Amino acid sequence: MMNPMRKQYPDTTFVVTITMILLIMMTAFNKQSSYFAEALLEEQMVQVSNGVGPGTTMKIYCKSGDEELPVKYLGFNEYYQFSFRILWRTMYWCNMYWDNKIHSIKAFDVDRRDNELCQSMCFWKIKRDGAYLMRELDHGNSSRRGYVKLYSW
Template sequence: MGIRLSHVNVIVHLFLFSALVSKGSSLFESKTAVHIRNDIEGDSAVFLNFHCQSGDDDLGYRGLKFGEEWHWKFRVRLGSTYFWCDYQWYDNLNHRWYEGSHEVYDAKSDFPLVPHYFNLCHTDCVWSARRDGIYLLRHPEGTWERRYTWPGVF
């Protein structure tokens, strides 16, 4: 009885492993895109300055007018792909600067062979900078989730 049970365990584990590997390989063959959008409403003159980078790639300093978007694509390396962005914008209505920094993609694994952000935004991560913080478009739900707030904004 113990031998049969261990054979069933081995078969189940092999099946799960092959399913994860096939899901993981299709994930890593395609490129992941990260989008940054300036959706800071209230004053169409708001200009969002930002600088995105990883340990290997510096994507440079950029700026977006209200309503504009910029994106880049990359191949995920499980456990090591990590991008973050620093933001800065001037609130013409309240006459003050806001700035912040946060990760926009992290390939750490919460479940074997499936990066954390794959569960949040699949291979298309859309970030929206708004007056009260920075939002991520959740897939497959299609809903916006506030993930970060600007320091001093609640």
């Protein structure tokens, strides 16, 4: 029989359990997931530039699973830039058209760890032979930024 003088707090066990789970999760947070947690607070930017060649206009259309961005037409060395906040499964695709051909890239993919590799800005250069992403290039004791080809067509 319960003591009528003792007040029961049924939610206390739940709160203590959730608190313990959160503490365990915070302790288990590794470096990669802390990058992701920091990225959630920042705005991510993507810039795609037309490096196809002089006199070639590139049509570009980008979208995510829940957002369609406006179609843009870029002259040589012009760029298109958009921004967003990173969520758990954030991914943006871009389709580029020139010379009656279509070329597609994943402009941002959180699973590819772009939030770590690009920091707050992903720079893409689209060329006739493929798509290049600006990355840190490690050269022994030093590093510098340069474009790395991620897509070939």
